[in-house]
Amino acid sequence: MTYQRPNFRHPEAPVNTLGFTRRDYEGSISTLCAGCGHDSISAAIIEACFGLPVAPHRIAKLSGIGCSSKTPAYFLGRSHGFNSVHGRMPSVATGANLANQDLVYIGVSGDGDSASIGFGQFAHVVRRNLNMTYIVENNGCYGLTKGQDSATADRGSKSKKGSANPYEAIDLASVALQLGATFVARSFSGDREQLVPLIKAALSHSGFAFLDVMSPCVTFNNHEGSTKSYIHVRDHLDAAPVDFVPVRDEIRASYAEGMTTEVRMHDGSVVRLHKDSGQVYNIEDRQAALRAIAEHDEAGRTLTGLLYIDRDAPDLHKVLGTSRRPLNSLKEKDLCPGSKVLDSINAGLR
Amino acid sequence: MRAKQAINDFVVKFANVNGTGSASANSLFAKSIFRMGIPVSPRNIFPSNIQGLPTWYEVRVSHKGYLGRRGGVDLMVCVNPQSMDRDVREVEPGGYFVYDSTKPIEPRLIRDDVNYIGLPLTEICLREYTDARQRLLFKNMIYVGALSALLQIEFQVLKDLISDQFKGKEKLISPNIHALELGHQYAMKHFDCPLGLRLARGGNIAPHILGIDHILMDGNTATGLGAVYGGATVMAWYPITPSTSVAEAFERYCARMRIDPGTGQKNYAIVQAEDELSAIGMVIGAAWNGARSFTATSGPGLSLMGEFLGLAYFAEIPTVLVDVQRAGPSTGMPTRTQQSDILAAAYASHGDTKHVLLFPATPAECFSLTVQAFDLAERLQTPVIMLTDLELGMNDCMSPPLEFDDDYRFDRGKVLDAEALDKLQGRFGRYLDVDGDGIPYRTLPGAHPTKGAFTARGTSRDEYAVYTEDGEAYVRNVDRLLRKFETAKTCVPAPKIKPASRPTKTGALFFGTTASPSYEALEILEEEGYAIDTLRLRAFPFTREVEQFLNDHDTVFVIEQNRDGQMRRLLLNESNAATREKLVSVLNYDGLPITARHIAGHIRTRLGGANVTSIARKRSGSARSKA
Numbered sequence: 001m002t003y004q005r006p007n008f009r010h011p012e013a014p015v016n017t018l019g020f021t022r023r024d025y026e027g028s029i030s031t032l033c034a035g036c037g038h039d040s041i042s043a044a045i046i047e048a049c050f051g052l053p054v055a056p057h058r059i060a061k062l063s064g065i066g067c068s069s070k071t072p073a074y075f076l077g078r079s080h081g082f083n084s085v086h087g088r089m090p091s092v093a094t095g096a097n098l099a100n101q102d103l104v105y106i107g108v109s110g111d112g113d114s115a116s117i118g119f120g121q122f123a124h125v126v127r128r129n130l131n132m133t134y135i136v137e138n139n140g141c142y143g144l145t146k147g148q149d150s151a152t153a154d155r156g157s158k159s160k161k162g163s164a165n166p167y168e169a170i171d172l173a174s175v176a177l178q179l180g181a182t183f184v185a186r187s188f189s190g191d192r193e194q195l196v197p198l199i200k201a202a203l204s205h206s207g208f209a210f211l212d213v214m215s216p217c218v219t220f221n222n223h224e225g226s227t228k229s230y231i232h233v234r235d236h237l238d239a240a241p242v243d244f245v246p247v248r249d250e251i252r253a254s255y256a257e258g259m260t261t262e263v264r265m266h267d268g269s270v271v272r273l274h275k276d277s278g279q280v281y282n283i284e285d286r287q288a289a290l291r292a293i294a295e296h297d298e299a300g301r302t303l304t305g306l307l308y309i310d311r312d313a314p315d316l317h318k319v320l321g322t323s324r325r326p327l328n329s330l331k332e333k334d335l336c337p338g339s340k341v342l343d344s345i346n347a348g349l350r
Numbered sequence: 351m352r353a354k355q356a357i358n359d360f361v362v363k364f365a366n367v368n369g370t371g372s373a374s375a376n377s378l379f380a381k382s383i384f385r386m387g388i389p390v391s392p393r394n395i396f397p398s399n400i401q402g403l404p405t406w407y408e409v410r411v412s413h414k415g416y417l418g419r420r421g422g423v424d425l426m427v428c429v430n431p432q433s434m435d436r437d438v439r440e441v442e443p444g445g446y447f448v449y450d451s452t453k454p455i456e457p458r459l460i461r462d463d464v465n466y467i468g469l470p471l472t473e474i475c476l477r478e479y480t481d482a483r484q485r486l487l488f489k490n491m492i493y494v495g496a497l498s499a500l501l502q503i504e505f506q507v508l509k510d511l512i513s514d515q516f517k518g519k520e521k522l523i524s525p526n527i528h529a530l531e532l533g534h535q536y537a538m539k540h541f542d543c544p545l546g547l548r549l550a551r552g553g554n555i556a557p558h559i560l561g562i563d564h565i566l567m568d569g570n571t572a573t574g575l576g577a578v579y580g581g582a583t584v585m586a587w588y589p590i591t592p593s594t595s596v597a598e599a600f601e602r603y604c605a606r607m608r609i610d611p612g613t614g615q616k617n618y619a620i621v622q623a624e625d626e627l628s629a630i631g632m633v634i635g636a637a638w639n640g641a642r643s644f645t646a647t648s649g650p651g652l653s654l655m656g657e658f659l660g661l662a663y664f665a666e667i668p669t670v671l672v673d674v675q676r677a678g679p680s681t682g683m684p685t686r687t688q689q690s691d692i693l694a695a696a697y698a699s700h701g702d703t704k705h706v707l708l709f710p711a712t713p714a715e716c717f718s719l720t721v722q723a724f725d726l727a728e729r730l731q732t733p734v735i736m737l738t739d740l741e742l743g744m745n746d747c748m749s750p751p752l753e754f755d756d757d758y759r760f761d762r763g764k765v766l767d768a769e770a771l772d773k774l775q776g777r778f779g780r781y782l783d784v785d786g787d788g789i790p791y792r793t794l795p796g797a798h799p800t801k802g803a804f805t806a807r808g809t810s811r812d813e814y815a816v817y818t819e820d821g822e823a824y825v826r827n828v829d830r831l832l833r834k835f836e837t838a839k840t841c842v843p844a845p846k847i848k849p850a851s852r853p854t855k856t857g858a859l860f861f862g863t864t865a866s867p868s869y870e871a872l873e874i875l876e877e878e879g880y881a882i883d884t885l886r887l888r889a890f891p892f893t894r895e896v897e898q899f900l901n902d903h904d905t906v907f908v909i910e911q912n913r914d915g916q917m918r919r920l921l922l923n924e925s926n927a928a929t930r931e932k933l934v935s936v937l938n939y940d941g942l943p944i945t946a947r948h949i950a951g952h953i954r955t956r957l958g959g960a961n962v963t964s965i966a967r968k969r970s971g972s973a974r975s976k977a
Contacts, residue, residue: 028816057803060639060795073805073817080795081805082638084631085661091586091628095635095643096795098584098619103639103796121631124624316621323615327583328640328794332759334617335581337607339754345575346751349565350385 016053025050027077031070037189037215037230038068038137042075044192045106045135048199049076052246059104060096064089064118067144068110068137068215076106087118090125093132094316100326101317104203105132112142115151115170122172126179126208131315133202133209136172137189139217140228147220158225171297173307176210177290182310183209184289185242186303188233189216197244198306201271204244207315214302238296240305243272266311273306283308353465354444355546358388358413358554360424362497365437366490367430369401375490376407377746378511379497383411384566384748385507386551389559391417391866393745393943398591398684404433411549415559417748418867421945424547425501427493429471434459446545448493448500467541469496474532488529495533502544504551505534565713565751569742570646572713572752573672574599576720577644578607581760582670584643586621586632588651591684592740593674596646597622626651630658630671637668638806640794642724642760644670649678649691652698652735659733660699661808663831666781666790668727668763671735672720674743677941686941687740689862690912695735696890696920702828706838707890708736709861713749716742719888721758722843728763730838731789739911741863741943764791771801780804780815781827788834835891842889845896854881856961857903858936858953859896861887861917864909864944871949879962882907882953887917892925900927907953909936911944 013021025046030039049059056078063069065086072081084092093107114122114136125134140153149157152172153165176184183205187195195213202209214233216222222229227236243260247268263271263283273283281288289308296303323330354360362379366372373394380392388411395406410420425446428437434449441447443463449455451468460466471492475485498505509527516522537543552560573596577585587597601620608617623629629645636643647655652673662669675691677683695707708723710716719736727734764785766774771793778801781790793802804815812823848869860868865886872882885899900906900921908918915935921928936952938944 055799057799058796061805062635078800078803080793080803081807082635083805083807083809084634085657085808088627088631088658091623091631092635092638094621094628095584095586095632095637095641096639097635098621098632099636099639099641099643100796120624121628124628128621317619320619320621321616322619323610323613323617325610325617327617327619327636330581330583330617332581334610335583335608336579336754336758339756341607342579342752342754346563346565349567350563 016050018053018055020050020053020056022046022050024056024078025076027072027074030074032067033219035218036067037139037217038071039074040189040192041135041137041195041213041215042071044195044199046075047192047196048203051196052200052203054104054203058102059106061106061108062089062093062096063108064110064113066110066113066142067217068108069113071108071137087113087116088121089113090118090121090130090134094125094128094130097130097132097316098322099328101131101322102326106203107132107134109134109136111136111138111140111150111152111172115172119151119170123175123179126176126181126210128316129180129182129207129313129319131206131208131317133199133211135199135211135213137215138172138212138228139215139221140226141217141221143217143220147217154227157227158223160220160223162225171293173210173212174290174293177286177293177308181210181308182207182313184308185210185306186212186214188214188237188239188304190230190234191237191239191304194239194242194304197242197271200244200246201242201265201306204265204267204269205309205311206266207310207313233302236301238301238303240303241274242306245270245272263306263309263311271306284310286310351463351465352444353546354424354442354446356424357548357550358411360411360547361420361422362409362411362425362427363423363437363440364407364409365426365428365430365433366405366407367432368397368399368403368405370490371487372405372407372429372490375494376409378508378515379494379503380409380746381511381566382498382503382507383409383549384564385511386504386549387560388549388551388555389413389415389417389748391745391748393419393741395942396685404430413554414556416866416870416946418863418870419943419945420870421947427497429489429493438464446547448496467500469493469533469536474536478532488525491526491529492533495530496537497533498530499534499537499543500541500545502548502550505530562750564748566746566748567713568595568744568746569710569713569716569738570595570674570744571599572716572749573646573720573736573738573743575603575752576717578603579717579754580721580724581642582644582724583618583641584632584636585618585645586623586629586643587645588623588626588629588647590626590648590651592676592744593646593648593651593672595744596672596674626654627658630655630669633671634658634662634667634669637727638795640765642670642728644672644724646672646674648674648676649694650681652691652694656699659705660701660703662733663699663703663705664701664808665806666731666792667806668724668731669733670723670727671733673735673737675737675739677939683941685740687863687943688911688939688941689737689739689864690916690939691737692910692912692916692920695737698735704835704891706730706732706734706842708734708843709888710736710738710742711862711865711886713742713747714752717752719843725761726838726841729761729789729841730834731763731792732834732838737862739863764789766791766793766797766802768798771798774801777814778802778804779813781811781830782813783830783833787837788830788832789837839891839893842891842893844893845888845899846886847895847899848884850881850883851876852881854883854961855904856881856957857883857885857899857905858907858909859885859887859899859917860909864911867944867946868909868949870946871953874946874950875953878954880953880957881961881963890920890924892921897925897927900925900932904932905934906932907934907936907956909944909949911938913937913939
C-alpha cells in the first residue's frame, strides 16, 4: 500500500527561490522497514532538489525493481515517475532523456538491479554519458525476496543465516570509472552532510553522474559479520566531506585557506572538497581515483566523497548531434517531409 | 526436344557464390525488366554467411502481375559449381540451363529434357581482364549481357541503369557496359536469340498493371521511410537479420530530410542499443515522455522484448515495434522467411496481455501502416506490432507508389497539456475511464507545475496510478484494458474483401506476403470453376468485417507460412465466429515464400471438385491435366 500524506501546509513554511516549500518535494509515506537506509537517501534527494533548487515538475524519476526502486514513490510527488522492470531503468531513462533533454533525470536503483540483472544496461548507460543522476542504494542483499546475497556483497561477508559469501564483489564505482563515467561519487545513507551536497553536485553535472550510496538493510543485512551493516560501514568509512555552493550563493570562506579544492561546474555552481580527510589526489584524474578506491579497499576501508569528475565530456545528445529543441516538442512541419519529397522518392524507385 | 515458349511469363533463377558481387548484377537484371514495364518480382535466397556459400536469386516475370513465388524454374543461370547438381534438377522440363562452359559440363548433369546454354564466362574474363577482382565482378555482368540477348532485354535500358547506378563514379560506366556487350555479343553469335522465353514491352501486360505507376522497393526501406513520415523521433535497435535495414533506411532518410535547416542539428535520435531489451526500453522511455519512437527486430528480439511489452501494455505506453519475421524457432533459419511470430506477438509477455498487430502486404502498405502504427499506439496507449517478414522486408517488390496526404496530422491521442490540466476539475486520474472507451487520459512529464504528475508502473494500481494490491481495483483495471481492446477493433485497418464471381460459402483468409500468391492461386482455381471469396487480413484485433466473413462462410481456408497454423489458432481464440471445423489450414514453412501452385494444389485437393460448377470443371479438367 501507499499512504498519501495529508494536504495540510504550514502557512509559514520556508520557500525556496522558485517559490516551492519543502513539502512540494515530498512523496507518499514510505512503506520500507523502519530504519531503512533508503529512506535517508529519499530525504537527501528531497533536500537536494528543494535546496538546489529544481522545480519538482521539471524532474523525472525512474527506477527498476526492488526495495530501492520503490522509493521514488516516497519523494518528489509532483514529479512524473516511472517504475519500470528489473534492471532496465537505464534504457527507459535513455529513451526518456532522448525525448526531452530539458528535464532533470534521477534514476534510483539497487545493487541487485544494477550489478546483477541490469549490469549490462548499467555498463552501457555509463558508456553513453547520459545526462542523468544515477543513484544505487547499495545494501549488498536482495531485500524484497528476503535477504539473498547480491553481487556487491563483499567476499566473506556473512548473510543473516550465517554463511559467508564466496564470490568476489562487484564495485560499481570502480566499474563506472573504468567504463568512462564522468561523475563518480560514493556516500553513506547515514552521512547526510556529505550525501546532500553530492546529490546537488550530481544534479548539476551535465553528463552521467553516478552515486554509489551504502544503505544498510536493517532487516536482512545489519548483523555482525556483514560488511554492509550500519556499524561496520561507520567504523570503516574514510569520508571526504563535500560542500555544494549553488550558482547564486556567494562563496563563504568557512574553511582554512589551502584546506579545500574547488570544482566549478558548468552551470557556475561550485563543489568544494576538504583535503583534511585523506582525499589528496586530483579528482579529475581517473586513474588516481581508481587507485585511491583500491588502496582504501585493500586497507579494509571505504572511501566516500566525490571520487572523480570530468566536466567537459559531451553527453549523449551532444554525441548524437540532436536538436536543442526537445524531440517531443517537434510537430508535423518539423518531422514530415511532405508529399512532394515523397513523389521524388517514388520517382527514384522507377 | 521441347523448349518452353512464353512471353513475359517465366521464372529465372541465378545460382551464385555469395560475396562475389552477383547481387548487384542480378538486381540489374530484375530492374531492367521492371523498367521495360513488365511485372517482375525478384527474391534473394541467401545463406547466413558473408562469403563462399551458395546463394540464389529468383526472378519471376508475370504479365498478369503475379508477384508471389510461382514455384519451379524455367531458366537457371548457374555460376556456382557447388550447387550445380541440385540446380539442374530444379529446371522444369523444356526449360533452360545456362552455365559456365569454360570447362565442359559433367555428363551426369545432362538431362535430356533441358536445353543447355554454355557461356564461356571464365574464359572471356581471363582473356579480357588481368585483375583478379575484375575477373570476378565482370563475370556477373557478362552473363547479364548474354541474358539480354537470350531474353530480349532492351540494351538501352541496361545502359541507362548502369549510368544511374554509377552516377558520380562515371569511370565505372563504360567498363560495365563493355562487359554487358561481351555477353550480349557472345550470345547473339552462338545462339538463336531470343529463346522461346522472352520479354516484350507492352504486349500482353494486364491492363490493371499498366494503369499504375509502380515502384520497385523493399519493404524495410518503405517501413523506415514510413517512420520518418509518421513523425518518429527516437529509434533504438539492435542488429538482427532481416530487420536491420529498417533502422538503416530510417537513418538514411533522416540524414537527408530531418536536419534542422537553421541549426544543422538532428530532429531525431537513433541509438544502436546493447541488446533488444534495451532497444525496447528506450522506445518505451521516449514514448512515455511524449516522443514518437519505435524499434525494429525479428523473432529472437521479439522474445527478448517480451517483458517490456508487458510493461508497455500494462502501464499503457504507446510503443511501436516492427517485427520482420524469419524462420524460427530459436535462431532457426535466420535468412529464410516465415510468418511464425503471430502468436508470440499477439500475446507477448506473461500475464493476460494482448497486442495490436498490423500486417502489411506491399511496400506501399509498409509505409502507410507504419505511419498509422504511431497513430494507433498513441490513440490506444498500447504497443502496436507491425509484422512483416524477410520476403517483404528484404526483397525488391513491385508496389504501387508511396502516398502521403499533406493534410495528415498526428493523432496524439488523449494527452492533457498544461492548459487542459488547468481546466481540470478535481483530481487527475491517469487510469480513469472518463469516456467509457477504456482509454484513459495521460500527461507528459514536465507538463504542469502542480497537476497531472503520476508514476507509470508495471505494478497494479488504482485509477489514480497509486500502487494497490486490492483485488477489486486490479480487476477494474484489467477489465478496462479489455474494454480498450474492444475499442481497438474500431480503429485498426479493416480487411480487404474480394468476393468471388458467384455467391459461395467457401472463403480464403490470408495476410502479408501470403496475399499475392493466394490471389494468384485463387484466380487459377476460379478458371477451373471454383468460387472462393477472399479476405486479406490487415490487423488484429479482428474487426467486425472479419467476424462477418467467418459467419458468412462454411469453409474458410486460412493460408499462412508457419507449421502450427498460428493465425488459425488466433482466430479460434479471439473470434466468436471461428470454429475448428470451419477453418482449414493451408501451410508452408520450409523457409521459402509460399507458392501459388502449393496453395492451389492444397485447396483443389481439399475441395475435390465439390465447389466447382459443372461446365467449368469439364473445361479446366483437361487444361489442368497437362500441368
